Amino acid sequence: MTTTRQPRDTPLPADAPLARELLDGLAEAVLTTDETGRVTLLNAMAVRLLPEVAVGTELSRCPVAALAHAVTSDADRFDADHHGRRLRGARRRLVGHRFVWYVRDVTEEHDRSDALRAERARTAFLGEAGNRLGTSLHRDEVLRATTTLAVPYLADVAVVLPRPATSAEPHGRWTRHADGEPTPTSGPAPATLTSTVPVLAEALAGDLTEPVPWQDGAFTDLATMLPPGFGAPGAVLVCPMPGADGSAGALLLVRRTGRAGFDEREIELAREFAARAGAALATADLHGEQAHLARVLQASLLPPELPAVPGVTVAGGYRAAGDTLRIGGDFYEVFPHPRGALFALGDVCGRGVSAAVLTGRVRQSLQTLRLVEQRPLELIHLLNRALFDAPDAARRSQFTTLLLGSLDRGPTGVDVRIAGGGHPAPLLVTTDGTVTSVPVGGTAVGALTAARFAETRVHLDPGDLLLAYTDGVTEARGPRDAEMFGEARLRAALGSAAGQPPAALIDLVLQEVDDWLDGQAHDDIAMLAVRASVPS
Numbered sequence: 047m048t049t050t051r052q053p054r055d056t057p058l059p060a061d062a063p064l065a066r067e068l069l070d071g072l073a074e075a076v077l078t079t080d081e082t083g084r085v086t087l088l089n090a091m092a093v094r095l096l097p098e099v100a101v102g103t104e105l106s107r108c109p110v111a112a113l114a115h116a117v118t119s120d121a122d123r124f125d126a127d128h129h130g131r132r133l134r135g136a137r138r139r140l141v142g143h144r145f146v147w148y149v150r151d152v153t154e155e156h157d158r159s160d161a162l163r164a165e166r167a168r169t170a171f172l173g174e175a176g177n178r179l180g181t182s183l184h185r186d187e188v189l190r191a192t193t194t195l196a197v198p199y200l201a202d203v204a205v206v207l208p209r210p211a212t213s214a215e216p217h218g219r220w221t222r223h224a225d226g227e228p229t230p231t232s233g234p235a236p237a238t239l240t241s242t243v244p245v246l247a248e249a250l251a252g253d254l255t256e257p258v259p260w261q262d263g264a265f266t267d268l269a270t271m272l273p274p275g276f277g278a279p280g281a282v283l284v285c286p287m288p289g290a291d292g293s294a295g296a297l298l299l300v301r302r303t304g305r306a307g308f309d310e311r312e313i314e315l316a317r318e319f320a321a322r323a324g325a326a327l328a329t330a331d332l333h334g335e336q337a338h339l340a341r342v343l344q345a346s347l348l349p350p351e352l353p354a355v356p357g358v359t360v361a362g363g364y365r366a367a368g369d370t371l372r373i374g375g376d377f378y379e380v381f382p383h384p385r386g387a388l389f390a391l392g393d394v395c396g397r398g399v400s401a402a403v404l405t406g407r408v409r410q411s412l413q414t415l416r417l418v419e420q421r422p423l424e425l426i427h428l429l430n431r432a433l434f435d436a437p438d439a440a441r442r443s444q445f446t447t448l449l450l451g452s453l454d455r456g457p458t459g460v461d462v463r464i465a466g467g468g469h470p471a472p473l474l475v476t477t478d479g480t481v482t483s484v485p486v487g488g489t490a491v492g493a494l495t496a497a498r499f500a501e502t503r504v505h506l507d508p509g510d511l512l513l514a515y516t517d518g519v520t521e522a523r524g525p526r527d528a529e530m531f532g533e534a535r536l537r538a539a540l541g542s543a544a545g546q547p548p549a550a551l552i553d554l555v556l557q558e559v560d561d562w563l564d565g566q567a568h569d570d571i572a573m574l575a576v577r578a579s580v581p582s
Contacts, residue, residue: 069087069090074150075148075149077089077092078145082104085100091149096110110126110133111126112126112128113147116137123137132153133152134152135149135150164311167199168311171199179191179192179322179325184334185327188330189208193205193222193230194223195319198225203223204224204298204300205297206287206298207246208294218235219233219234219235220232222271222273224276233270249285249295249296251293252286252292252293254286256286256317260284268282271298276302277302280301280303280304281307282300283299283316285297286324288321295324350379353382356455358576360387360389361547361549362552362572363552363574364572365571367567367568375394375402376394377408377409378573381413388416388420388422389450389451389453391514392516393446394444394445395490401444408491423500423501425465426499429450430492430495445491445492446490447468448490449469451514453576458508462512464484464503466500467499469486472486475510475511475513476509476510477545486501486502487500511577513540513573516572519571523566525563542554543555547577548575
């Protein structure tokens with residue numbers, strides 16, 4: 047039996063029941079055109095998606111503008127929004143200048159793509175907000191970052207009303223950024239603002255937990271915070287900015303008339319953004335309070351400006367281990383009295399703030415005790431007892447090494463009495479450059495209730511200099527083999543600077559120690575130089 051095969055390019059008859067059933071069962075629209083561009087066939091999905099198109103319709107003039115434009119421009123694809131649906135079509139050429147169009151409903155696919163792009167944009171926005179707000183530790187920086195981030199992504203104008211920091215500004219100040227403005231601006235908030243803008247008072251008080259949108263409100267006082275010529279707001283979103291202990295402020299997002307209002311996703315995004323901004327603002331306020339406290343403590347703990355003492359020239363040098371607060375455990379003091387002066391130089395055990403606290407205690411105790419006792423050995427015993435009598439003495443294990451001396455002017459120079467509490471011996475530098483140690487001895491102050499302290503005496507002829515220093519000088523370690531600066535290098539530096547003013551000598555020693563360290567970390571350093579005046 048002989049079988050005749052139909053050529054592959056021979057189409058099935060359009061009215062064949064099987065062909066029609068197959069075409070109507072497709073999930074995409076199919077329509078064909080003849081040589082003149084008129085529709086010759088539509089399947090069921092084509093009738094559903096393109097009800098304006100019928101057999102005989104000339105596609106170049108059909109009501110679907112995107113499809114008509116594709117036909118006239120001889121394009122093989124088109125995208126169109128039609129009857130609330132997103133359509134995407136592709137054309138395939140058939141024999142005899144005929145064409146077939148395949149049209150798909152990609153509405154859901156398009157919506158998913160839009161949702162994905164929106165989510166990516168939301169994630170990118172919150173990521174940038176987290177980076178900028180997380181690195182802003184100053185109040186003004188947070189306010190500027192909050193307003194500039196929100197515009198134009200969330201609104202045309204963003205206004206932040208932080209909770210007033212002081213009672214001096216009961217209504218606070220606003221910070222605003224508008225689309226088109228180069229930088230944020232600020233100004234005082236009107237006294238009646240909270241009564242004219244709905245729920246703003248609740249947001250500032252911490253009673254509002256979710257953003258509240260307002261459309262076409264008559265916000266008279268809000269206009270004073272908007273750019274000139276902005277006009278009436280089309281939509282306003284009041285967002286609470288929660289802080290650590292209540293409200294940190296309120297964020298107002300303002301859109302122009304004609305721009306769509308805030309939908310649910312935008313309100314949720316604004317809520318999350320305002321929460322991050324509130325946390326950053328609360329952190330900045332806390333940082334500001336701590337910085338102010340640190341400055342106050344720093345001013346009280348830094349070495350004082352040395353007073354003038356008749357008959358001698360004094361100079362001090364100080365370098366804290368690390369420059370964060372510039373306070374540490376090394377200290378010096380000079381207390382003038384009618385016959386000369388008392389001086390102290392010490393090194394508290396430890397570093398940083400904890401050492402600085404004990405430093406302050408020692409200095410305050412000396413300030414008080416010197417009023418009743420000015421003999422160095424007796425005074426150091428009183429100081430030791432005072433440290434053990436402190437309320438937290440049983441809980442601490444801190445102590446200080448100390449040199450405590452008195453300067454008494456005489457007819458041929460200065461007599462010096464020095465009491466020691468476990469501190470490195472001071473060095474005597476004579477006018478001829480000779481450097482000798484002045485041993486003192488003793489145990490650390492505050493370490494033992496029955497501590498033993500020692501005392502020695504030395505005479506300074508005119509031009510002689512006595513240098514007291516902490517072990518941060520001699521124990522400074524260089525970058526090579528961690529070798530210490532050592533007393534020998536210190537002596538050499540002092541001998542080369544003999545005859546120079548005390549301040550110049552201390553600067554020289556600090557410079558040589560810095561050169562030796564070559565940028566390495568170091569311990570606290572303190573020095574006090576006393577030189578007997580040369581008669582004029």
